[in-house]
Amino acid sequence: MTIRMNRRAALGLGTVATAGTVFGAAVPAAADPGRVAPAAGAGAGGNPRRIAARIGAAYRRESGRAGGNWQAYVSLAGPAGGDPLEAVSESADRRIEAYSVNKIAVAVAVLDKVDRGLLTLDQQVEVTAGIIVPGGDGMFSLDGAYPSLVTLGHVLANLLTVSDDTAVRLCGLVCPAAELNQILVAKGFPNTQVQPVANPNRFFLGTSTPRETHDLLRALVGGALLSPASTEVVLRMLRSPVAFTDGIRRDMSSAERARIATKAGWFADARHEAGVIFDAAGAPLVTYALFADGQAGADDFGATHPAVQARARLGRRFLTLTAGLGGAGTAHRAHLHRPSNGG
Structure with a gap:
């Protein structure tokens, strides 16, 4: 904890404004162009605004139960394809160390160079x-x-x-650190930055804010960050069966897990996770950035850590609350997983 606070102080971290140029902007079709799911709430399931409020209540209950410090931003697809509904906003603009959650941003920068023909x-x-x-x-x-x-x-x-x-x-x-940061700034994410070191080809994973991580994910699934092919690369990996399963996806079936693209990050006493829950048709439904630190069990990097347990309960609750709702925007179908016995 002391190390992280010292690094924050050295970097001048604090509450800062986040980029608003990507979130809510018109975006091109992504990995499955033309296949757009029904608007949120179409057909069945309940009132999206009421459900967003219940998501917020569930977050407050579980974060309070886990204790420690939480910084978070969660949204639900809006009714009739409108703007997303804010469900959780707690210290959402605080710039903090994102740890491995920022590996999504690293991948975005590398794939941006792929899209430009440089890699x-x-x-x-x-x-x-x-x-x-x-x-x-x-x-x-x-x-x-x-x-x-x-x-x-x-x-x-x-x-x-x-x-x-x-x-x-x-x-x-x-993709050296300086170039990586420039790519992210150009895409509208000045707070999602890696921390350079003396070797230009190495870096610490750096910082973000809950809102900016959330907005990066929204822009990714909306097709605003990468080509359709590169967008599909990221989502296929984050939704794969081998992706992180101790948190949001823990208490779910394999089919339910396939609806969720998620990335966790952990170091010292921090336990973070961010991702997107898609509806049954593959349209984005819930986008979450859950950053937590200061809980008991700093040496526990498993599923028994209080913050990880809280996220597991939240994941199950999110699915229950949104059952019957449709997402909004371009759909991204899950890839069929075929278990193999070798041969």
Whole structure:
């Protein structure tokens, strides 16, 4: 906790204005053009404004039960395809360390370069022994057979699913910190920034605000950040069965989990998660950015941590409250998961 506060002070972090240029803007079709789900509330399910209020009540109950500090922003698709309804706003403009939630932003910057023809997903990057994060999360630190070559697509898959720490450094080889931050500023996210270090190809994962993380996700699913193909890359990974399952998706069936694109971040006493819940047709329904720190169990990075347990209960509650509601905007169909027994 002390380390994080010192770094915040060094960076001059505090309550700041967030970018409003992306959220709510007209956006092009994304991964499944032309397939637009019904407006929220169409057909069945209840009053969206009342449901947004109940989502807020559930958040207050669970965050209070977990204790500690919470910074959050949650919205529900608005009625008749209108603006999203604010369900939760708590310290939503506070700039804080986002930890691995910012791996979404890293992936967006890398894929922006792919969209501009500067990189390709099948190009290879070298994994050397010196680039491995010792003891870090993910698979690269478990390999032990270096040097090796992997594709950039393989790097992104590990970055966004098992949240591989070495994958961050591999992304830095093709998108240095200064360039990455410039890309994010140009897209309207001045607070979602990585923290450069002496080596220009390495960085700490940096900062964001709950509102800006929420808006980045909204812009992503709306097709405002990346090409349809690159948008699909990110969402396919964040909705995959191997993506984070201890929080929002924990108490759900495999079919329910496939409706949710999510990314968690954890370090020291912080336990964050942000993502999008889609309706049954694949249209965005609930967008959430839940940042928490200061709870008991700073050494517990599992599903028993109070903030992670709170998010698991919230995920189940979000699905229950929104059953029968339709999302709004371009639909993104889940990819069919076929379990394999080898062969």
